[in-house]
């Protein structure tokens with residue numbers, strides 16, 4: 001097929017470039033955070049952290065999407081707002097965000113995108129952040145952005161992701177996940193000791209091994225997902241970047257399967273998933289990983305299962321899942337709620353109607369076993 005006939009090809013192209021830029025931004029901020037300035041981290045009303053990187057990525061991606069697709073017509077659903085940043089005592093923080101955004105936009109040409117003619121000022125940066133206030137929904141096109149997913153992992157120097165998706169008529173049609181601390185499989189793995197290496201790759205950062213992050217992306221219906229290494233400032237990889245096709249694992253024996261879940265108990269019920277794991281015969285210790293890197297790990301065949309069971313009453317947000325779900329599905333995996341139904345991205349900022357939790361598997365046979373175990377054990381759980 002000719003390139004211009006492929007639907008969403010410009011959108012995917014811009015989204016991948018924007019996420020590469022966002023990863024570059026995050027890596028710079030994360031390095032600074034770890035060594036110098038803990039005051040760059042603020043607490044939100046729900047006590048979750050937000051940083052200079054969250055706001056800066058949101059402003060940068062919003063600015064790029066508006067430039068490429070028109071600020072009048074582009075609709076963006078994203079996590080952050082400008083409340084904290086606009087407070088009188090946040091002047092220093094806002095200043096850091098403005099500097100970070102401008103430093104990042106200055107390298108846009110390296111990714112084949114346009115820089116602003118002049119550096120953005122406070123009002124333009126705030127405007128770019130607050131423009132992402134769409135509520136999504138079933139009609140039209142909406143970009144969905146989690147500027148930093150797994151902010152806790154980010155501030156702890158561990159895994160995090162930049163997630164960008166496009167929803168069209170209620171369906172996720174493009175998914176892009178930037179994983180700055182998740183190296184490409186082929187460059188990392190020898191065929192021996194595979195599991196141990198994956199465990200250490202995902203859970204214990206070591207400075208030399210973490211340089212290479214990756215960006216993984218897909219388009220609905222393509223049946224393919226692709227991963228690219230990040231473009232480094234030392235010019236090891238020049239844009240245009242190469243990409244490798246990824247696929248889910250073929251393992252369907254529970255005894256050999258690896259399952260991932262959130263790090264924090266507060267975000268997912270670890271004892272409930274331990275019960276499920278036991279009843280379907282999973283033998284390995286759970287791999288606890290921050291952020292949507294869990295979806296990336298399933299899509300690339302580094303793990304077979306990802307389960308998240310939040311506390312009753314917590315409503316999952318679309319930006320925490322949209323990109324990852326499509327990437328796993330196109331790479332050959334299965335994602336549903338705990339009742340076996342597909343996730344519904346058409347009903348605003350929440351995954352309305354989600355039945356209990358999310359179950360992501362590399363294949364249908366593992367998936368059926370887990371859904372069966374949820375069904376069998378639900379009554380005895382204490383969620």
Ligand SMILES: Nc1ncnc2c1ncn2[C@@H]1O[C@H](COP(=O)(O)OS(=O)(=O)O)[C@@H](OP(=O)(O)O)[C@H]1O
Nearest residue numbers: 148149150151152262263264267289290291310314
């Ligand atoms: N109470 C509660 N229950 C479930 N989920 C919650 C909850 N509070 C927040 N969140 C959302 O979870 C996102 C982080 O998920 P993770 O899988 O990375 O969790 S963990 O940090 O590894 O524990 C996190 O995304 P970010 O805010 O982008 O980091 C939140 O959107």
Ligand SMILES: [Mg+2]
Nearest residue numbers: 146149150320
């Ligand atoms: Mg998130």
Ligand SMILES: [Mg+2]
Nearest residue numbers: 079146148149
């Ligand atoms: Mg976030």
Ligand SMILES: [Mg+2]
Nearest residue numbers: 048049079151
């Ligand atoms: Mg957050």
